[in-house]
Amino acid sequence: MKYLIAIVGLLVVFGLAYMVSNNKKNIKFKPIIMMVIIQMILAFLLLNTTLGLVLIQGIAGVFTKLLEYAGSGISFVFGGLANEGESPFFINVLLPIVFISVLIGIFQYLKILPFVMKGIGLLLSKVNGMGKLESYNAVASAMIGQSEVFITVKKQLGQLSEQRLYTLCASAMSTVSMSIVGAYMTMVEPRYVVTALVINLFGGFIIASIINPYDVDPAEDILDIQEEEEKQSFFEMIGEYILDGFKVAVIVGAMLIGFVALMEGINNVFDLAFGISFQQILGYIFSPIAVIMGVPLAEAVQAGGIMATKLVTNEFVAMMDLAKMAEDFSPRTLGIISVFLVSFANFSSIGIVAGAVKSLNEQKGNVVARFGLKLLYGASLVSVLSAVIVSIIL
Template sequence: MSIVMGIVGILFVIFLAWIASSNKKLAFKHWKNIVLLLALQLLAAFLFLSTTGGQTFILWLANAFDELLGFAREGGLFVFGDLMSTTEGEPADVFLFNVLLPIIFISAIIGILSFTRILPFIIKGIGFLLTKITGMPYIESYNGAASMMLGQSEVFVSLKNHLPKMTTQRLYTLSAQAMSSISLSIVGAFFTMLDPQFVIIAIVLNLFGVYVIVHIINPYEEEIDDGDVEISTNPEKGKSFFQVLGDYIIDGGKIVLIVGAMLIGFIALIGLLNNIFLLIPGSSLSFQDILGYIFMPIAFLIGIPWDEAQTAGSLMATKLITNEWRRNLLLTNS
């Protein structure tokens, strides 16, 4: 039954995307690419979740991030001292210390990998492979890989010479890819909130999934050949190592401030709305409860058991109206 509901869920999502398609007839012509990408998602899920090799890789990656987070804690201890520990010497259960501060250190690592040209080499390689797999032009394929590793701002800097020449459709694809991805600096934070294996598999599935949706919602009329297009993968050219490192560390700090501010604001607003709805005479449902019931059928149709669909619907709605951080916090505590 779960397999049947999974298939129904896939078809339901494809149907929703087709309803929103800019060219419904042309979307049908991309069925080969869509089927291939769905097959790759299934293969990736099987390899990571059901094979010894996949589980070993996930465990190794999770342990590697744990080590990095340990180093990040050393930097935090120097600045915040005893605030980061309880009276028993255990790490304090504070979101800022355990989840947000490591972003700064991971961002520094990304800066080093970018300066040494290791990360750009990996991104261009993945972009080339995605071009062969997804049926998308090279710039879109590069953007998908780069967004997954660098984040939205950095990837668009590397494409700044090409953006003015691109059509609205191609710009939509680039934006969809950027908005559907998280950078490596955020992945480490998510590892502290959720089971690492699900974070990793979600990144891989999302990488292919966004191409499925784009092929349906935003199909291209003509074949596009970017040829030997040159992409600026070295925006730090001319800067010294410590200039680049400092820039990335500062960028990580900005992310921490932005995420913290967003969480404070959104969580406070949701708390206010929950209480307003509970003040309605005869009502025992909060704002989030109502959202959960609204999204409950959608959660069920994408394969979530009915007895868990209301909770899942509430999480989906929370992500939609706030952000993934608030959703992950609720998921961690549920």
């Protein structure tokens, strides 16, 4: 039965993408089919094999150790701020982003990260039927973040067509950056975080290939990655990445304060007025999508509420809600919803991506703002697609 539901889920996802395609006749089905098969193979290897288990345990172990290192710095500055036995979210989940941001900066400075991103990007371009720039951008988004990635391609922004710009932005919204992966792993099982990171990469290409098909002229597909115009010293770079990481932690914390409080207030108003919370209403609206993702009907409304929360607020709020309701879900449903939540597909990301592009090229930033809702639509379909793929494996 789960395979039948998964087939229906795949057809629905592809159908919804096809409905808004800007060039239905130009869709290349061979790369799409190949990438779906790759997604299934990777999901199976990561979730159902000893090799996958060892790999994920290794990655989780690395992030656990990094969080321990981050904890020493946090304890030095904020030690004694919380009562013994308490675990403040900002201190234990968000502040480690600062340390991981520094590590990303060091790997960038040593040219290790650009080399890896460019290499994987070139390899992916052989599979996805897209340009080298699009492939590089998807990998870079997953490593350095959805706003920072555009700095590395700012030379090309002015020459990009609207179609190519859409794909670059869709990749940025469909993935998550390495700097906050550690934070996710404190709320969601690491194996689902790692699996989502990997298959979302291909999911972004699949959905973009349907919604936004186009051909790239090889002569225009020059992968000339932007280097820093003014060479920084090593310690200048470290200081910059420390501040950048802290800004991310504070911004996420501020958004959580606002969104959690707003959701609580709206839920209370709806409960008093209609006897049902706003999240429950959203749950009923999103429950059909949860069902095609493989969530049992009995759990679909609660799952749909968490999915909707992620869309209208962000993934952190939704992950916190999932942690509170974890006992109400079967292990399989927990896995499916966890994978769905690991992406930047929410309304606030439209502003983040459009703002990042606009800061580098105002004209292109305005173009991104115009197709913002279509961008979110595509990125949300990527999350659903990844959840459907995982439902086949679990």
